[in-house]
Amino acid sequence: MSLLDDLNTTGGGWHMPGATKWKRLRAKKVMDRYSGELTGEDWDHPDVLEFNGSLASSSSMRTPDALREETTSTAYLTSPELSLDVMPGDRIKAMPDDGRCWEVSGYPSRDANAFTSWQPTVEIPLSEYRG
Template structure:
């Protein structure tokens, strides 16, 4: 086995060996009673939930303190070996430790231009506390 393409050809499935379980939350659409053609996103108390597996890679965590409040902003990346996973911008991922991560931007499903192989889904995440 000398190249990544050889590996892919010999091992038709790719999987991350050590993952954690997350809950993907998506707010439901709520119809505007004044304009039925318009709908908005509901709140986080009524969500469509889906159990997903993946790995979290921490990027940054900064803290800002001022006279009024204290805020912590953390960023991370979520990686899943299922490129077809139903995660999109605006969703939230709940970690087993209770942290709530918001999907920031569009998830990527990068493709190898030589083989067409799409091994992963990658999401940028953001958490704001305070």
């Protein structure tokens, strides 16, 4: 029996027992009072979507200058939920809140195996800016 056979007998999904809870925040669009178009963003009342995933920190860099210090961190969040609705510009927070707020910095990757078309996870690139 191969690994793929074993996965297919358990429902075909990829199980991540070490995954933790996360929430995706997406700003609601706000109508601009001058143009009448939906151009603004309301982060005070965002749309929230809860999901499971596992964070892998990539790098962190501190940039001091005369006026302030800024720290930029990057990470990847891997989730077994392939239909997860995440887009660049969304914000991601841990549940329970650990004080960090990540921004989705690129399009999520839903890579597939070229030989079997199997897609085990979605990988979300994240960045955090402080300072």
